Amino acid sequence: MSVKEDNEGKSIFHQTNLYGSIPPTCLPIVYHPDYNITFMGLEKLHPFDSGKWGKVIRFLKEEQFITDENIVEAREASEEDLLVVHTKRYLGSLKWSFVVATITEIPPLVILPNCLVQQRVLRPLRTQTGGTIMAGKLAVERGWAINVGGGFHHCSGDKGGGFCAYADITLAIKFLFERVEGISRATIIDLDAHQGNGHERDFLGDTRVFIMDMYNHNIYPGDRHAKRAIKRKVELDWGTEDSEYLQKVELHSEGSLNEVRPDIIVYNAGTDILDGDPLGGLSISPQGIVKRDEIVFRAAKQRGIPILMVTSGGYQKKTARIIADSILNLRQQGLIGAKAMEREGLSQLVTHLTQSSGSAGSAHTAV
């Protein structure tokens, strides 16, 4: 993989800490303890399990798939990184606690000084956003990558909402388009229970990005304008169950990848499709979620297309266990892990570090 440069061999883009080299001994699983939002019990006021990311990591460690040393530590996206997609006006608006309270749906944030909101809520979200951007590069290098957080698919360049304050999916794709040779087409497979109106608004009219979105059409956000960006729209009804759901996942992921062959797949693997989710309104079993992720990874692997997975929505108490079980199943099926990296079509992709990586060499440390 080579990073774009100007005639003098210098990066033509801003210096970022998110594109440094990763030791080959690390699995392309990205996480940081800062992902988790905990603050004076505030997290308990939200219907979300805002510590789910740390629990996923704990379960994966218990099963001895990962250790503190062999995963990749996420870095916080800087303001310059965010400005690749976000407007100054939007980032400035996050300096008002009431704006953040509205976006994250945590009303008590209104009364907190913004420095605390920045530190306890926005910083975790910026670190998860950095993680998605890092995982984009890793997916191209290794064939697959998982950011244990991210998937803020309701946020676009100038508007947040639905707990999403930064447009990490758009950012990861734009970073790849701008900085990595050979990446000029992306497919987003968005299987969170909600419509992904953020990346849809960002890529409306952009022919480089193919969007497949499968969601409960009766719930938030019902964004008709954004729907125009969806190339393959699959609208589900209340209470959709495994057999119908999985049939549609297979048909439409295969169909999307047959229609356009992308250089990268971004898979938004929201788990709010789970039966009993207070927001999603669908009735998919834990086994159904595990099978769904397997179908998508298999479709990518069969075609030799790199895949980046983000975990997105789904915050029930049992969600973390299901995400961990699904990642373990992907390993068992040979779809991720050391062997999955040696697939056809990817062996020629060799990491080539340039000045664009900023603090190259020290950019990444294991968690």
Ligand SMILES: [Zn+2]
């Ligand atoms: Zn959702």
